[in-house]
Amino acid sequence: QKEVEQDPGPLSVPEGAIVSLNCTYSNSAFQYFMWYRQYSRKGPELLMYTYSSGNKEDGRFTAQVDKSSKYISLFIRDSQPSDSATYLCAMSANDYKLSFGAGTTVTVRA
Amino acid sequence: SAVISQKPSRDICQRGTSLTIQCQVDSQVTMMFWYRQQPGQSLTLIATANQGSEATYESGFVIDKFPISRPNLTFSTLTVSNMSPEDSSIYLCSVVGGMVGETQYFGPGTRLLVL
Numbered sequence: 001q002k003e004v005e006q007d008p009g010p011l012s013v014p015e016g017a018i019v020s021l022n023c024t025y026s027n028s029a030f031q032y033f034m035w036y037r038q039y040s041r042k043g044p045e046l047l048m049y050t051y052s053s054g055n056k057e058d059g060r061f062t063a064q065v066d067k068s069s070k071y072i073s074l075f076i077r078d079s080q081p082s083d084s085a086t087y088l089c090a091m092s093a094n095d096y097k098l099s100f101g102a103g104t105t106v107t108v109r110a
Numbered sequence: 111s112a113v114i115s116q117k118p119s120r121d122i123c124q125r126g127t128s129l130t131i132q133c134q135v136d137s138q139v140t141m142m143f144w145y146r147q148q149p150g151q152s153l154t155l156i157a158t159a160n161q162g163s164e165a166t167y168e169s170g171f172v173i174d175k176f177p178i179s180r181p182n183l184t185f186s187t188l189t190v191s192n193m194s195p196e197d198s199s200i201y202l203c204s205v206v207g208g209m210v211g212e213t214q215y216f217g218p219g220t221r222l223l224v225l
Contacts, residue, residue: 006152034213043114043202043216044153088152090214096141096206097168098214100152 003027006089006101014109019076023089023101026070030091030099033065035074038086038103047087048074079108112137114217122223123193131191131220133203138183141206143225144176147219148199159186159203193224 006023008027013019021035032051036044048063056063064073072091076083091099113136123129133142142159152173158166165178180186190197200219 036216041221043218044171046215048214049213091151092214096214097143097155097158098145098204100154102152 003099004089004091004101006104008102008104010107012107012109013079015079015081016048017079019079019083019106020073021075021087021104022071022073023090023091024069024071025091025099027091027093027099028070029093030097031094032092033063034090035061035063036088036090038088039103040085044088059078061062076106079106081108081110083108102104112139112215114203114205114215116201116203116217116220118220119218120221120223122225125194125224127193128189128191129222130187131188131201131203131222132211133217135184135205139205140183140194142180142186143204143206143214144186144188145202145204145216146199147202153202156188156201159188190222193222195224198222198224216222 004025035048037047038044053065053067060077062075084107086103086105088103090098092098115134118130144156145153147153155168156171159178159180161180177189200221202219203217204214206214
């Protein structure tokens, strides 16, 4: 069993829809949770970072963490074609080392 | 956030040769890491580049294959030695600025194709 499970998709939605992404994990030592966006042929770009259970909002992006269920989510509201990318969840314990999910490829259709 | 550059951005190499990838950061950082992203896969941590001491390798990665240097707080190199086609990947460096849990930023990556 992988430490971090993420459905690779692909996920295709119409412009303006809500995109819902999620990851589950097995390591209860994970305390820090991140979402990265990766465009084709680019390095991962940090989108959201959180270290506690609950919701964190930043513009059109909302990250949710449920440590009791070992489940994290990312929601993108009012999705735009420019949101088309691969979204990677990542998490770490107290050692900075990141464990990544497989990444979900998202296409937002104009 | 830190600005990270990598050289080369891409390369095509012959099997049996070695390639050294450079990672330069525009400010001093506490931690530097090297990751590999194989085609269609997610990122896998290769090692932690320790300033002034030997790198710390993850399971499945060894120093003879991936020697790493970190001479100061803004620069690191990763060498991919005795390459085979299975080493074709994107290699990325990442940095952490300070305290535990501080956000981690990635360089643009080096695309390596081994023939």
